[in-house]
Amino acid sequence: MAPFLLPILAPLGACISGSVTKGGAPLLKLSQPRTVNATQNGGVFCxxxxxxxxxxxxxxxxxxxxxxxxxxADVNPQDAPTFLYLQGGPGTSSMHAALRVHGPCIMDESGQELEANTYSWTARSN
Structure with missing residues (x-):
């Protein structure tokens, strides 16, 4: 897994491996710690x-x-800042913004091809 993901995913792993409480009373208790399963999907996104x-x-x-x-980041990833983008609303995918706004590629008008995004956030940030 990419090292720059560890600060982002580690708190999530810690959160889901314990219990969620309110005023000391457990609201949610998970029986087993979960692990991050990060597998490359056989190619590159862009x-x-x-x-x-x-x-x-x-x-x-x-x-x-x-x-x-x-x-x-395309340039100096070891020194580049890292951002986490989460789309708002229940059931809304952040991939829409990755393919239309800030990702390294944007979907063309036909919705069939990916083009280089001149204004990609990933040009200089992880």
Missing amino acids: SHSTGKQEFGYVEVSKLNKYFFAAIE
Whole structure:
């Protein structure tokens, strides 16, 4: 897994491996700690980007997983800041913004091809 993801995913892993409480009373107790399952999905998200790209899932339960896409900065990824983008609203995918706004590639008008994004956030940030 990309090292720049550890500060982002480690708190999530700690949160889902224990219990959630309110006023000392448990609201949610998970029986087993969960691990991050990060597997590359057989290719790259955007061939126009030179940064390392990884995709995978954080398993929350046997039925629930969070998908993530991690893309290193094109320039000096070891020194670049890291951002986490979460789309608002229940059931809304952040991949829409990654393919239309800030990702290394944007979907063309036909919705069939990816083009290089001149204004990509990943040009200089992870």
